[in-house]
Amino acid sequence: SLDRTAAIQEARLALPILAEEQVIMEAINENQVVVICGETGSGKTTQVPQFLYEAGYARHGMVGVTEPRRVAAVNMSKRVAVEMNLPTSKVSYQIRYDNNVTEDTCIKFMTDGVLAREMKADFLLTKYSVLILDEAHERTANTDLLIGLLSRVVPMRNKRGKPLKLIIMSATLRVEDFTKNERLFKTPPPVLKIETRQFPVTVHFSKRTPQEDTEDGTRFAYLDEAYKKICKIHRTLPAGGILVFVTGKQEVHALKRKLSNTFPTEMQLNRQLNNNEQISVILTVKDEEKLPSINLDKYKPTPDEDEDEDFDVKPTEDLLLSEDEDQSDSELWMDDSAYSSDADHTLPMRVLPLYAMLPAHKQKLVFEPVPTGFRQCVIATNVAETSLTIPGVKYVVDTGKVKRRVYDKTTGVSTFRIGWVSKASANQRAGRAGRTEAGHTYRLFSSAVFQDFEDFDLPEISSKPVAGLVLQMKSMNIDRVVNFPFPTPPSHKALEGAEELLTSLGAIEKPPRNLTVAELKKGKFLSELGRLIASFPVHPRYGKMIAVAINNERKLLEYVITIVAALTVKRLVLPVYFYKEATERLKEKQRHLAARLQHMKVLWCTGGGPQRRLLGDPMVYMGAIGAAEFAGATPSYCANNCLRPKAIIEVRKLRSQLTNLVNKIQPECELELNPKMNPPNDTQVKHLRQIILSAMPDRVARRIPTDELPKEEAKNALLENPIFIHPESILSRDPLPFFLVFQEVMETREGKKTYMRDITEIE
Numbered sequence: 001s002l003d004r005t006a007a008i009q010e011a012r013l014a015l016p017i018l019a020e021e022q023v024i025m026e027a028i029n030e031n032q033v034v035v036i037c038g039e040t041g042s043g044k045t046t047q048v049p050q051f052l053y054e055a056g057y058a059r060h061g062m063v064g065v066t067e068p069r070r071v072a073a074v075n076m077s078k079r080v081a082v083e084m085n086l087p088t089s090k091v092s093y094q095i096r097y098d099n100n101v102t103e104d105t106c107i108k109f110m111t112d113g114v115l116a117r118e119m120k121a122d123f124l125l126t127k128y129s130v131l132i133l134d135e136a137h138e139r140t141a142n143t144d145l146l147i148g149l150l151s152r153v154v155p156m157r158n159k160r161g162k163p164l165k166l167i168i169m170s171a172t173l174r175v176e177d178f179t180k181n182e183r184l185f186k187t188p189p190p191v192l193k194i195e196t197r198q199f200p201v202t203v204h205f206s207k208r209t210p211q212e213d214t215e216d217g218t219r220f221a222y223l224d225e226a227y228k229k230i231c232k233i234h235r236t237l238p239a240g241g242i243l244v245f246v247t248g249k250q251e252v253h254a255l256k257r258k259l260s261n262t263f264p265t266e267m268q269l270n271r272q273l274n275n276n277e278q279i280s281v282i283l284t285v286k287d288e289e290k291l292p293s294i295n296l297d298k299y300k301p302t303p304d305e306d307e308d309e310d311f312d313v314k315p316t317e318d319l320l321l322s323e324d325e326d327q328s329d330s331e332l333w334m335d336d337s338a339y340s341s342d343a344d345h346t347l348p349m350r351v352l353p354l355y356a357m358l359p360a361h362k363q364k365l366v367f368e369p370v371p372t373g374f375r376q377c378v379i380a381t382n383v384a385e386t387s388l389t390i391p392g393v394k395y396v397v398d399t400g401k402v403k404r405r406v407y408d409k410t411t412g413v414s415t416f417r418i419g420w421v422s423k424a425s426a427n428q429r430a431g432r433a434g435r436t437e438a439g440h441t442y443r444l445f446s447s448a449v450f451q452d453f454e455d456f457d458l459p460e461i462s463s464k465p466v467a468g469l470v471l472q473m474k475s476m477n478i479d480r481v482v483n484f485p486f487p488t489p490p491s492h493k494a495l496e497g498a499e500e501l502l503t504s505l506g507a508i509e510k511p512p513r514n515l516t517v518a519e520l521k522k523g524k525f526l527s528e529l530g531r532l533i534a535s536f537p538v539h540p541r542y543g544k545m546i547a548v549a550i551n552n553e554r555k556l557l558e559y560v561i562t563i564v565a566a567l568t569v570k571r572l573v574l575p576v577y578f579y580k581e582a583t584e585r586l587k588e589k590q591r592h593l594a595a596r597l598q599h600m601k602v603l604w605c606t607g608g609g610p611q612r613r614l615l616g617d618p619m620v621y622m623g624a625i626g627a628a629e630f631a632g633a634t635p636s637y638c639a640n641n642c643l644r645p646k647a648i649i650e651v652r653k654l655r656s657q658l659t660n661l662v663n664k665i666q667p668e669c670e671l672e673l674n675p676k677m678n679p680p681n682d683t684q685v686k687h688l689r690q691i692i693l694s695a696m697p698d699r700v701a702r703r704i705p706t707d708e709l710p711k712e713e714a715k716n717a718l719l720e721n722p723i724f725i726h727p728e729s730i731l732s733r734d735p736l737p738f739f740l741v742f743q744e745v746m747e748t749r750e751g752k753k754t755y756m757r758d759i760t761e762i763e
């Protein structure tokens with residue numbers, strides 16, 4: 001039995017779910033599938049695995065828990081290990097790039113993508129006795145897929161006399177898509193509701209809604225409003241924590257900086273006490289310290305720096321295209337000029353950032369007691385909406401905004417857009433104010449605007465391309481994707497789009513003539529090539545690149561794998577930001593760094609042969625990776641060359657994973673993993689470009705030279721949507737390519753201009 005510490009035991013007893021242990025365990029014992037709903041913070045994620053362990057479910061097989069986010073999988077496994085007083089060899093995690101699973105693991109946290117991939121090798125998931133699908137309300141495509149798959153696995157396991165329990169956990173009560181769907185579960189699973197104490201929350205709407213962007217698109221009125229509201233609460237309202245919802249990491253830091261320039265923080269007060277310095281002096285120094293990665297002279301890695309190397313969008317694992325925040329589009333809201341006049345040295349505030357990819361030790365700060373005299377203000381993205389619970393919140397400030405990845409229905413082109421949240425989200429956010437006492441929520445939009453919000457967010461599966469998903473399903477022999485019991489099926493259009501792409505990649509093909517009617521009804525078949533493509537945990541396009549290299553160009557495999565890894569991890573090379581109000585000295589450094597970055601990019605993609613530049617941005621990435629590996633991938637090397645250190649590490653891990661897979665599938669390739677490879681020669685570059693083209697048959701563009709442009713009248717009709725080479729691309733300078741292939745398209749924030757990224761020239 002477990003030997004929990006007294007402090008942990010006490011904290012557990014305060015959780016609403018603890019009173020329900022018996023009811024929950026009885027329901028699980030008596031049913032194959034159980035749904036548990038409970039407010040964020042009621043204890044679902046940390047406690048249910050422990051209930052199962054103590055009831056003996058981990059004795060014959062593992063307790064598996066899936067999370068949509070990597071951070072949650074890692075953090076929750078650590079937290080549960082601590083609570084149970086067990087080593088991480090027993091309570092472990094597995095995410096795409098990393099795991100600490102051992103023979104002894106009895107509770108395993110993982111991303112939903114990891115489990116989906118495990119099902120390809122072991123459809124019945126024989127290693128597990130229970131599976132918990134956590135955060136099912138988020139409706140990620142992978143969790144939806146898993147619910148569909150497990151609805152079939154559970155009865156199959158039962159028939160074999162080795163039952164598997166399925167527990168679906170949700171932070172909202174909206175679970176009809178799972179429970180009232182007869183194709184999914186013939187007998188509706190019981191729904192257990194964890195009652196939580198909720199104090200009344202008074203919701204205040206703004207009289208008017210702040211205008212969207214300013215002319216230059218770099219300043220957001222809702223952030224100004226949020227800043228004003230926080231100041232007002234802090235100056236006029238009784239004690240109690242503030243929780244602010246904004247849309248991304250950059251906004252979190254911009255707001256945090258403003259607030260720490262207005263109210264004294266712990267660090268400033270400490271320094272003042274120690275050094276007897278003036279606060280005004282400290283603020284100037286601080287300004288520069290905030291930008292360590294562009295400080296060329298005295299680069300010292302500090303724990304603070306990992307803040308800037310991450311993105312604040314939940315990563316989708318494996319089956320689907322990996323997601324990243326579009327960094328370059330979301331910086332800059334930096335007009336701090338007005339704030340010195342506002343500064344108020346008498347009202348200390350502890351301002352804490354919170355977003356999905358914030359390192360764990362920083363996330364944990366929100367759980368620490370607030371020093372006397374301070375008010376805590378947590379500035380968060382929508383991770384604080386349901387996946388993390390912040391203690392002591394009395395005031396919520398809601399911008400009503402969220403950043404989403406939006407897909408163009410016809411082109412599949414994706415963009416990050418900031419838009420209004422759903423009513424359901426806004427209400428979740430408001431609820432955060434009433435967990436410890438009665439609270440207030442300030443909505444920075446009018447009630448009229450709120451009426452126009454969607455009721456709920458769409459499940460991911462009905463709003464994004466599904467090529468990866470369809471391919472994975474076909475490789476699990478689920479041929480009739482249309483008949484699959486999805487909680488919410490993808491649209492016909494999305495399925496058609498997937499079929500079109502997979503056909504053009506050669507992954508699926510028409511069935512042979514001599515088939516029975518039943519077989520013909522299954523639709524297109526996975527080809528030999530398709531099976532090979534599906535064995536790599538990357539987007540089908542990138543799987544195709546590896547497959548082509550395996551079949552035709554084995555000598556190029558290590559290059560192709562590196563390119564695939566770089567394109568999958570994304571944003572290896574970060575642009576240099578220019579802060580409007582930076583000091584002259586700082587601006588000089590930024591210019592210096594920008595020049596150096598440009599110089600390095602040219603070096604990375606030339607040197608070795610004139611052809612190399614034609615490979616374009618993938619060549620830049622390969623060169624950067626090679627150079628970083630030669631230099632030992634040190635933080636200072638990365639910082640001086642605008643490389644994201646975490647990306648370099650992830651690329652290394654993904655390269656080794658893909659290399660091992662190739663060797664497993666085709667042992668005769670005998671690939672070696674050599675992080676420091678030599679650059680490709682001209683002939684190899686030519687073939688690499690062909691391989692890239694084979695994976696992007698529908699992402700080809702032709703340049704229209706200015707003299708070919710039609711007259712002004714015709715211009716608008718013909719060139720309704722011209723797209724441009726992204727200025728960060730190495731091929732955005734002369735000589736410009738005539739024909740090119742690109743990896744992705746993005747719009748500027750205001751949607752005025754469309755850019756292609758990651759360009760390769762073709763003849």
Ligand code: ADP
Binds near residue numbers: 042047079386387
């Ligand atoms: P749910 O899954 O229902 O949202 P959790 O099980 O995640 O709830 O959280 C239960 C409680 O444990 C919350 O009050 C939360 O604040 C606390 N908690 C979670 N992680 C940590 C941690 N790393 N340190 C301290 N407390 C934590």
Ligand code: MG
Binds near residue numbers: 041387
């Ligand atoms: Mg949870």
